[in-house]
Amino acid sequence: MEAILFMTFAAVAIGGAIGMVISRQAVTSAVNLIVVMFALAALFAMQDAHLIAALQVLVYAGAIMVLFLFVIMLLNVREKEGRATTRNSTWQIVAILGLTPVITPVMAFFSVADVAHAPEAPADFGTTAGVGKILYTSYLLPFEVASVLLLAALVGAVILTKTKLR
Amino acid sequence: MAITIKKIERGPKLTLWERSFxxxxxxxxxxxxxxxxxxxxxxxxxxxxxxxxxxRSIMTLYYPEERPVTPVAYRGRPVLVRGANGLEKCVACGLCEAACPPHCISIVGAERDNGDRYPTTYTLDGAKCIFCGRCEEVCPKEAIVMSDDWAELCTYDRGEMLYDKERLLRPEASLARRLAFLRNNAFSKARYQ
Amino acid sequence: MDTAAILETGAKLAFVIGINLGFFAPVLAWVERKQSAVMQDRIGANRADIFGFTVIGLFHSLADALKLIFKEDFVPRGADVTMHRLAPMIALIPALMGMAVIPFGGTYEIGGHAVNLVVADLDMGLLFVFAIASVATYGVVIGAWASNNNWSMLGGLRAAAQMFSYEVTMGLTIIGLLMYYQSLSLVEIVAKQESFWNWGIIYQWPAFILFLACAIAENKRVPFDIPEAESEIVAGYFTEYSGMKFIMFWTAEFIEVVTISALCVVLFFGGHHCAFISDAGLVALFGGGDLGNILAMLFGVAVFLVKVCVLIFIQMIIRWTLPRFRYDQVMMLGWKMILPLSLVWILFVGVAILTGLMPTPA
The missing domain is CATH 1.20.5 (Single alpha-helices involved in coiled-coils or other helix-helix interfaces)
Structure with missing residues (x-):
């Protein structure tokens, strides 16, 4: 059962990603990316990372991709300005799908993580309480640094778009 | 460039609680x-x-079971007045045709044996009529008045809205209220003397 | 997954979807017409009849649905056909999905088996609702884009900006409540409101006002209905949709009204709990045992539906009382007024809980 679900969501994610790359219109690319985000959220949920799954949908698919779509629609990116033909796409798909089963085992072989001897996940792994606890205790510094980074981006955006008052 | 700034008082000052609305x-x-x-x-x-x-406290009328009573000055559909002798009072003078803003009236007149003029065809296009009442205003013979017909004027066929003389005629007795209003209130008495 | 569990979930799902699409959506269309009419000193639509029975205008919803089903379904020239067909679905599906985590009853022992009246008992139910609400934005954006109409496009972008700025604010207004109940799970929040003095409205009434304002703005209802301002821009972002697609947008809006009311009931008004009766006391009142549990379950669902109807009534009053906000006023209200107020409230709740001023429910 789990394998079937995993295959389905993985297929959706890959299909969405390929669609995003080969589609001729910018809006279709963005919608395919949204599909990929949802598939990723489903995969996270299958790994018991419930909070991250919800946040993926809430933040990534719900806000960030909306802003992507905003920019595409406001700038009115037309078909001509993007990818023009699908003639080369078949080779691209073949290349991606053909090389993946070759590259992935190589990457897995050289990866650092020791999967067989991974530590046991705590009981509240992935729940809001569990993530909240470690986020505000063990990982407080990265959390604060990320907040400062976002603040810097925010302030930078405001300054870039601010018109000079007389 | 020096700018003089003038402070304008924009209405009453609201407290914080009031400003939150x-x-x-x-x-x-x-x-x-x-x-x-x-x-x-x-x-x-x-x-x-x-x-x-x-x-009932709601003033909505349950049309079509209840109909409103229109005031006496109400301008409904124009109708021709049929006089006491059964003939129309209209003498085909053409004043209503000239006065009508959308030109919805067309008259072809003729003379009877005894010298009286009468309209052989009197056509009023109900689709063009704007119910302004000028035809009634200029008529020297009280031959055309605005009735209180405002409902059920719709048809499925535009041809039916071209009213001819027979459809426009109405007995004088049924228009007594309007005629009395015209004589007493609407226009100057000098015209009816 | 045994068949009993599947049947149970299927029955709950059928109930939720059935009562939403079958009862609330048509009745809300009727309530909108009739309540607005009676509030404005007029009668409203009451002439549609079947064999001479006009049921105070309820058949108008049926007549509306039939008329819209038979209307011509077109795609404007130059528009993206796939997106045009997809947009109403993207608007409707999240509205229905939001009802999956809302508990419309408690836990009852029927036949030795604990029946929990919620379709999906997630431990982060509230976050799920917000995540799904943020997907509803796409219905607007893609719908506006697929119309190939400049004014729909602008209206849709404004709508999307309004929707996700109020999503942010909506999340922040609820944090005070979460600190008070110490759980994200809607089932747990309802369970903690068994006693009347634990209802959310008692200690968290500012959060209720702010949350209701944000939720109404999220749903694009008056006074925040700039995106679909009927008297100004025809229908805004869904101008170019007719027939079945229009029904889907319209139904999505009404179901979101129900979802907002259900959320408010669950978070602030005790869910299915009747005011001063405890769960066990209710079952004992109905005789105990299986029959008592079943009757208590039906009573709980009935209480929940009554509360949802009261909140829908309040939302309709707000709709027909207030004039529409201008777009910059909408944005200013969201970012410059409700957001700082919710942050202040979070601070206050935090201090109050730590100092014991606000006793958290067990």
């Missing part, structure tokens, strides 16, 4: 809720409890 919103909701519950009560009394017409 919370009391105003609540007051507005209270007013509409009051209307809602009062109307629900009277509607229930009128229909469910059989109180009837006397309990």
């Amino acid at each position: 919370v009391p105003e919103i609540l007051r507005g909701m209270w007013i509409t809720s009051r209307h809602f519950f009062h109307n629900m009560k009277t509607l229930t009394q009128e229909f469910a409890l059989g109180g009837g017409r006397s309990k």
Whole structure:
């Protein structure tokens, strides 16, 4: 059962990603990316990372991709300005799908993580309480640094778009 | 460039509580809720409890069961007046045709044996008529008046809206109210002397 | 997954979807017409009849649905056909999904088996609702884009900006409540409101006002209905949709009204709990045992539906009382007024809980 679900969501994610790359219109690319985000959220949920799954949908698919779509629609990116033909796409798909089963085992072989001897996940792994606890205790510094980074981006955006008052 | 700044007083100063508009919103909701519950009560009394017409507080008329009584100055569809002798009072002078702003009236006149003029065809295009009443105003013979017909003028066929003389004629007695109004109130008495 | 569990979930799902699409959507269309009419001193639509029975205008919803089903379904020239067909679905599906985590009853022992009246008992139910609400934005954006109409496009972008700025604010207004109940799970929040003095409205009434304002703005209802301002821009972002697609947008809006009311009931008004009766006391009142549990379950669902109807009534009053906000006023209200107020409230709740001023429910 789990394998079937995993295959389905993985297929959706890959299909969405390929669609995003080969589609001729910018809006279709963005919608395919949204599909990929949802598939990723489903995969996270299958790994018991419930909070991250919800946040993926809430933040990534719900806000960030909306802003992507905003920019595409406001700038009115037309078909001509993007990818023009699908003639080369078949080779691209073949290349991606053909090389993946070759590259992935190589990457897995050289990866650092020791999967067989991974530590046991705590009981509240992935729940809001569990993530909240470690986020505000063990990982407080990265959390604060990320907040400062976002603040810097925010302030930078405001300054870039601010018109000079007389 | 030096700019002089003039401060303009823009209305009354509101306190912080007033500026949040919370009391105003609540007051507005209270007013509409009051209307809602009062109307629900009277509607229930009128229909469910059989109180009837006397309990109604909503002024909507249940058309077509109830029709409004139009005021005497109401300008409905124009009609031709049929005089006492059964013939139309119209003498085909053409003043209404000239006065009509959308030119919806067309008359072809002729003379009878005894010298009286009469319209052989009198066509009023109901689709073009704007119900302004100028034809009634200029008619020297009280031959065309605005009736109180405002409903059921719609048809499925535009040809039916081209009223001819027979469809326009109405007995004088049925238009007595309008004629009395025209004589006494509407225009100067000098015309009717 | 045994068949009993599947049947149970299927029955709950059928109930939720059935009562939403079958009862609330048509009745809300009727309530909108009739309540607005009675509030404005007029009668409203009451002439549609079947064999001479006009049921105070309820058949108008049926007549509307039939008329819209038979209307011509077109795609404007130059528009993206796939997106045009997809947009109403993207608007409707999240509205229905939001009802999956809302508990419409408690836990009852029927036939030795604990029946929990919620379709999906997630431990982060509230976050799920917000995540799904943020997907509803796409219905607007893609719908506006697929119309190939400049004014729909602008209206849709404004709508999307309004929707996700109020999503942010909506999340922040609820944090005070989460600190008070110490759980994200809606089932747990309802379970903690068994006693009347634990209801959310008692200690968290500012959060209720702010949350209701944000939720109404999220749903694009008056006074925040700039995106679909009927008297100004025809229908805004869904101008170019007719027939079945229009029904889907319209139904999505009404179901979101129900979802907002259900959320408010669950978070602030005790869910299915009747005010001063405890769960066990209710079952004992109905005789105990299986029959008592079943009757208590039906009573709980009935209480929940009554509360949802009261909140829908309040939302309709707000709709027909207030004038529409201008777009910059909408944005200013969201970012400059409700957001700082919710942050202040979070601070206050935090201090109050730590100092014991606000006793958290067990």
